[in-house]
Amino acid sequence: MKLYYAETLAPRKACAVARYLKMDIEHVFVDLGRGDGEQRRPYYLAINPNGTVPSLVDGDIKLWEADAIICHLAHHSETGLWPRNAQQQIDVVRWLSWNNQHLYRHGNALYFEHLIKQWLGMGGPDPSKVEEAQDLFRKHASVLDQHLKGRKWLLGDDLSVADFSVAVTLPYAKSAAIPLDEFSEVRRWHDQLNAFEAWRNPFPARPIQVAAQV
Structure with a gap:
């Protein structure tokens, strides 16, 4: 692959x-x-x-x-990250779809305003867009927070690809002004993911590019 x-x-x-x-x-x-x-x-x-x-x-x-x-x-x-139970598979699809339409959409907007714009030399964050994205993020994070009460992971006791997908903006909460700490269950859930080295450091090491001598 x-x-x-x-x-x-x-x-x-x-x-x-x-x-x-x-x-x-x-x-x-x-x-x-x-x-x-x-x-x-x-x-x-x-x-x-x-x-x-x-x-x-x-x-x-x-x-x-x-x-x-x-x-x-x-x-x-052939691991439990993709469940074998058909109903749980449908539940994974539900969370992937929900995330793309809601939590990821607004977390990504904050990621863009605070990190990508700077990287592309597009200037600083637009305060009105930041405020709008934060408000919408809060709206959907509250749904997630309520769902996680009494559950270890999104599907219950078992980690799945849904957890990896839905949480993907959260490692950038501090640098992208994502209001993660307002939601205790979401914070607790993400802390569990942070226990995995693969989550904290997902990208492979790349060779350092050495400038050509002229």
Whole structure:
């Protein structure tokens, strides 16, 4: 398998799951910062016509979208991260769908305002957009907080890919002004994920690029 990634939010899910599962996988870094956009090069568009990361190549299978990739990895590994119970599988899909429409959407907006804009040289955060995203994040985090009461993980006692997906913005809570600490159950749940080295440090080490001598 080859996993094409960058050190951004969506690839973090895939890299964390791959590392947690100790999978024999080749990581290929896609440099989103290149002037010509490596993700828009023909070789990469042949893998992922959307020009986004992550992407996975597994034999003849080419997969894009992080949630599909983590489900594939978990299913391939035959571990409990992809449940065998059909009802629990539906529950995983429910949380992946909910996250993309709600929590991730607004957490990602804060990640963009505080981190990506600076990286791209687009100036500082827009206070009105930050306030709006924080308010909407709080609305949906309260749903998650209530659900987690009495549950160790999203599906109950068992860790699943849903946990890796739904929590993906939370490692950036401090730097992206995500109001995580207002939600004690969400904070407790994320602290459990932080116990995993794969969650804290999901990305593989990359060789240091040495400037050419001129």
